[in-house]
Amino acid sequence: MRTQVAIIGGGPSGLLLSQLLHVRGIDSVVLERKTRDYVLSRIRAGVMERGLYELMKEAGCGARMEREGMPHDGTLLSYGDEMFRVNFKDLTGHPVMVYGQTEVTRDLYDAREAADGKVEFNAEDVEICDADTDSPYVTYRVGSESRRIDCDFIAGCDGFHGVSRKTIPADVLKEYERVYPFGWLGVLSETPPVNHELIYANSPRGFALCSMRNANLSRYYIQCPTTDKVENWSDEDFWAELKRRIPADQAENLVTGPSIEKSIAPLRSYVAEPMRWGRLFLCGDAAHIVPPTGAKGLNTAASDVHYLYNGLRQFYEEGDAEGIDRYSERALSRVWKVERFSWWFSGLMHRYPDQTDFDLKMQIAELEFLRSNTDAQRAMATNYVGLPY
Ligand code: FAD
Numbered sequence: 001m002r003t004q005v006a007i008i009g010g011g012p013s014g015l016l017l018s019q020l021l022h023v024r025g026i027d028s029v030v031l032e033r034k035t036r037d038y039v040l041s042r043i044r045a046g047v048m049e050r051g052l053y054e055l056m057k058e059a060g061c062g063a064r065m066e067r068e069g070m071p072h073d074g075t076l077l078s079y080g081d082e083m084f085r086v087n088f089k090d091l092t093g094h095p096v097m098v099y100g101q102t103e104v105t106r107d108l109y110d111a112r113e114a115a116d117g118k119v120e121f122n123a124e125d126v127e128i129c130d131a132d133t134d135s136p137y138v139t140y141r142v143g144s145e146s147r148r149i150d151c152d153f154i155a156g157c158d159g160f161h162g163v164s165r166k167t168i169p170a171d172v173l174k175e176y177e178r179v180y181p182f183g184w185l186g187v188l189s190e191t192p193p194v195n196h197e198l199i200y201a202n203s204p205r206g207f208a209l210c211s212m213r214n215a216n217l218s219r220y221y222i223q224c225p226t227t228d229k230v231e232n233w234s235d236e237d238f239w240a241e242l243k244r245r246i247p248a249d250q251a252e253n254l255v256t257g258p259s260i261e262k263s264i265a266p267l268r269s270y271v272a273e274p275m276r277w278g279r280l281f282l283c284g285d286a287a288h289i290v291p292p293t294g295a296k297g298l299n300t301a302a303s304d305v306h307y308l309y310n311g312l313r314q315f316y317e318e319g320d321a322e323g324i325d326r327y328s329e330r331a332l333s334r335v336w337k338v339e340r341f342s343w344w345f346s347g348l349m350h351r352y353p354d355q356t357d358f359d360l361k362m363q364i365a366e367l368e369f370l371r372s373n374t375d376a377q378r379a380m381a382t383n384y385v386g387l388p389y
Pocket residue numbers: 008009010011012013014031032033034039043044045046047101123126157158159160161162163186265283284285286292294295296297298299300301
């Protein structure tokens with residue numbers, strides 16, 4: 001098979017890139033290791049920045065999001081029983097959109113299918129070959145059949161555990177990492193959200209987050225030890241712990257019910273540089289991870305897609321390689337700012353095992369400063385709604 005862009009990974013980055021290229025008449029093939037149903041069963045991000053929202057529209061996939069997504073003009077931050085609101089709309093002019101990653105992915109899969117786009121599921125043993133030459137290709141296996149795709153470029157959109165990043169020689173790739181000493185236990189339940197906006201809570205018992213997917217689907221998270229196991233948490237225990245971590249008046253309003261999904265995610269900050277090696281370009285979680293506190297993972301994957309898509313478009317439409325040559329530099333410049341925000345917000349809201357009384361006082365002082373200072377709130381809101389591309 002021959003295509004212009006071979007895309008490894010059928011998560012949100014790979015699908016969005018493929019669909020945007022299609023709109024511009026650029027051909028691609030997506031190779032996904034799992035099935036469509038498997039990809040859609042992973043409950044992940046819930047908050048979209050305007051940049052992703054606009055890209056979905058540009059990809060011709062914005063209709064359901066515009067109908068069903070919930071614009072949020074602000075968020076609540078609590079510490080102990082204290083709570084305050086940061087008004088994104090007033091401070092930056094922009095809201096964020098609550099619309100689940102599973103819905104984004106579903107809309108993109110539907111669009112790819114409607115356009116007869118090539119997505120190969122169950123693609124195993126994917127190997128990237130000759131990426132540092134002008135004629136790269138990808139080999140893989142479906143069942144017992146081995147296949148090969150020749151292409152102009154390869155987009156590595158295969159997440160943190162994919163093959164793309166590992167293809168880049170160790171003496172070229174520089175990795176930066178911080179692993180946090182806790183994880184997030186997340187629960188999805190068919191209950192009305194405790195509040196119409198998200199609540200990020202710093203409590204003496206650890207962080208908690210109240211989020212949602214729609215009027216009858218809530219998503220809650222609590223900070224837990226990295227060694228914890230989902231099996232250790234009954235629904236009852238989860239609800240009791242969540243109630244202890246959010247302000248008392250919110251806890252009183254919390255509607256509980258059976259969980260329909262429960263999982264633990266580790267927290268990590270990670271960046272691999274550069275994001276390009278020859279004709280291979282890394283995109284999204286394949287190149288970087290943020291702790292989820294700032295809701296930035298999916299959104300940063302989208303900003304990479306923006307830079308890569310525009311670079312490829314410039315190459316095919318204008319014969320100009322400037323965009324692809326500067327892809328890594330442009331993407332990383334934004335990635336590092338997002339890493340900083342996610343690291344800062346995680347540090348502000350979590351309890352650390354080795355935290356001293358002094359450290360705790362610093363957290364509270366920073367929260368009180370944020371509560372009382374419009375400039376500090378504007379800096380937070382500017383990052384939360386999304387830095388410009
Ligand atoms: P992925 O979603 O990981 O997709 C990669 C795809 O590649 C997968 O489908 C995988 O099966 C496939 N693949 C892997 N290896 C291979 C291979 N060898 N061959 C072929 N295919 C392969 N982000 C936000 O912006 N906001 C949030 O609110 C938010 N909340 C989160 C909450 C949780 C609990 C978690 C875990 C993450 C959250 N994120 C959030 C992060 C967000 O989900 C990720 O950043 C996003 O999924 C990245 O998309 P991606 O397409 O780059 O990678």
